[in-house]
Amino acid sequence: MTFSGTILMGAQARLLDPTIPYRYFAAALGFHVLLWGLIAIFPGDVAVFAGGPGPALAALHSLTLGVLTMTAMGASLQMLPVATGIPLRSTRSARVVSWFFIPGTVILIWGMAESEHIAMALGGFGVTIGLVVFLVLITEVLWRARAFKPLARFGLTAMSALVLALALGLVLIMDNDHGFLDDRIAVISIHVIFAGFGFMGMLALGFSHLLIPLFALSEGVPTGESGAAFAFSMLGLAAGIVGIYYGLPVLAAAGALAGLFAAALHVRAMRRCLANGMRKNLGVAGKLMRVGWGFLILGLITALLTATGFGGTHGPRLFVFFALFGWLLTFLLGVLQRIIPFLGSMNAARAGASAPRPSELAPDNLLNAQALLHALALILTGAGIAMEAALPVRAGGIVGLLGAMIYAVFAFRVWWMIHGRPRATIKKERP
């Protein structure tokens, strides 16, 4: 075997040191436990949450920054260079992101839970440094990968939205102490839209174009069809934000409607990938992804009802819950179920060491139990928010906490089977 030349170097640069993606995934799993733990401990705050510091805001950011963004970091730093063939400019910077972002998120969440302004400012600073470095690294890869149109246009839009969501987040932290905003609720709403739909949502849609065909072993989505979904997404985002900012319900409703068209096109394309792929059954992961898409549609319908005055007082809360917990968290848990074993096998294969098959790393019983608990947690917590009742929220938090712990066990088991346990060497790569 000849190990020289640019390809091997390129491959090494593209498949990162496993400690880089794993640190983000490990942190995300920790925040996943914290998220449900906070909901279980402070159900009253969660059931009637309408913004402002406290345990509910801390739980929300455990989800958005701690789980969703953290996982997006690990996945994009690892999967984008591998899929596009374009290496990160600096793998050291990929580590630097974690040095700032992980502790920054911990401090920020603690500050939010305790209403400590200094901690929020300090945590916000760490989060900002981490996100800016991440943004520069990933934007460069996406820019150079413009030939992969669906991925690049959704991804670059997500990075732009991240800048705006981050800026508004910092403004809200400062306003919390100084109170200079005239319409704080509008700024919070726009921050939520930019962060949830602009950044995480667009990134999820873009990554789906890469990951779903990869998981299902199917042809990708035709560029024209993806372009239509992208155009409706942009229209929905722009109309929704302008409508909220200027208090124009008709425009906000048009935004939700455009978002629904985008979601319908996207889900149709993804379902076709799954149906036509060589791997028909993605197991529990596939079910979680489908449930996530269902919640995306449900969330946008709730947004439409809320904008048109039919959503009731719970409309905004349920919209945020359906979008962030129902869609993004559920979809992400499904994606991670496939990525973690796959990444483990890839790293083991690279090392030429004993490499368990991905299917051996993903035991059905563990994953089924986690998926059931996650679904039950969503139902209970969602019902509690709709009824403004603490008891179902607490029950949802406890069930979600159990599910999160099982998910952490699954991920640790994968790590142990790849890196931890002594193994008989079974080289699949022949000398």
Place this chain on the structure above:
Amino acid sequence: MIESEPRAPVAGDIPVLWQNGAPCIDLRGIDEPPRPLIAIIELIERPDTGDEVRVIMDRDPIHLYPELMERGWSWHKEFIGSRDLRLTLTRDPPGTPGSGP
């Protein structure tokens, strides 16, 4: 040496040639993920594919290896020229630890 005995294409229109008794595909210049992966998996899953498949690529197909492990295939990498990679894929004998079902 590539004999010009064409087989049905894989992944839509990627031609399959027969080289020294084994099917061979050239995936250089095909960057759109996951098309190269689909082409290889489709080829090794064909009933008339034997125990060896040869692939020429211009990048290391990192995503492929877990799929090969899952299906009970081994691989051998060899660089040709300055940038290209020749992969020789071999079906594991039945009962090999870690091989697919």
